[in-house]
Amino acid sequence: MKNVPLADVDHIDRAVLPIGTDYPPGHVLDWHAHRRAQFLYGATGVMVVDTADGTWTVPPERAVLIPAATRHRVRMLGVSTRSLYIEPDAVPWWPATCTVVDVPPLLRELLLAAVDFEVDYSLSGREGCIAALLLYEIAERAPLPFHVGIPAAADLAKLCREYLAAPDVGVTNAVWAARTAMSERAFTRRFRSETGDSPAVWRTRARLLAAVPLLRTASVSEVGGRLGYASPAAFTAAFTRAFGMPPSRFASSSGVHAGHDGR
Template sequence: MPAPRATLPPSPGPGPTGDRPVSLTARDLPADVSVGAHSHEWGQLTYARNGVLRVSADGSSWTVPPQRAIWIAPHVVHEVTILEAACLSPLRIHASRDPFRGETCRVVEVSSLLRELIAALEVGERPRDPRRGALLGELILDELARAPSRPIRVPLPRDKRLKGVCEALLAAPGDTQTLAGWARAAGASERTLARLFERELGMSFGQWRQQARLAHGASLIARGMPLWQVAQQLGYASQSAFSAMFRKTFGSTPSSYFADERRLRS
């Protein structure tokens, strides 16, 4: 099982208001720390301009590279783990300006324009230029509402034994240990663990592990890692085996999938 991580409080700073519906407080965080489970009265776009995050909320987990962000609705409990040192720049959005009403969580593409608007808002948040910050916030809300969604969701369980296994696999998606080995580590029988996967997650152990691997692999590819290296890190026998599973899941090869993403961002 993974070693405990250092847990940090949420970012300090003022929340959004009716006059200033978008606010932001950026901070640099090292790898292998977590922002503990919490919620807000406002909505939050969880985004990092560099590094890689894992966000857990609403019974699911997402691995988030800089090209993506996750919308989390007001009052939804969430946790953020820093997988690779990152500048965490969560956007706080007033509940009255929710861009995705009815959705608790939504993964969105961060366009070049949205990325630059967020960077400019960091400057606009300074006391010397409050009006600029308000204008940037309105532009961000407009761009965010147009952002395409690219969900790569990994469901999470409630059972403590199964949750420990899933968290360990998310921390080391290339691990090749069998279900029997994980059952011993969790203090349960292999049959019990298999039943928990089906009952709580609606899929087998093998299916869930593949989904977790592909979600992590997508973030590695988005950062520019060669496919052969991604396949190696995730425990696939070859690059072609990884590409075949990726195509089966997402309907296109990794190269085509990310070429589409680059066109969306251009």
């Protein structure tokens, strides 16, 4: 099924409903939740998924597992999606929080085949086997670290979401402490208790996550400079430490040919 609203087919007696959807650049799916669990794969572009607990950046050709009934928002940056909406009872192993995963070639081809199914596809034969195999393949995926947590406290969450929207290397712990009318020491202690990270470590990770969509249209050198890194090599080293792969993996064609891109 393609470009079909989930609400029109959610009642269908199928554990797995595959739907492909094309979105205009910059489209935002505002806060909502699904009764079913969702496997959201970006065949193109970058997705940013927000929940009350955190933000997950989904690079091209990766996917995010969204638990059933989880309120979330998705920002689409040049994305064509292939989604599976799955009855919760069919996936008792589904993660309790959103999880970004890799999508190897077999899983990708199964997804591409599944979105051509009719809504009431046959459970016997090829289509039923593909639906079952999809669940086996998803269960084998290991989580990727493209995530940053959001504090539960409203004032800290506001600081974090504003920073994610416009990362600024000039922001310091003192700036954030002043905005919450706390001493820097008390603020840092409170922030760490809510997130498990110091504010400086959190901001560094947030800037690196912000690099993923920027790399769609700019070189590694340009993105590193915009995010405050002294050199492409320093940016590449920090990105690779955080995510286990260099930024050149996500760079535009112009970016991967830029000097010192870390490949």
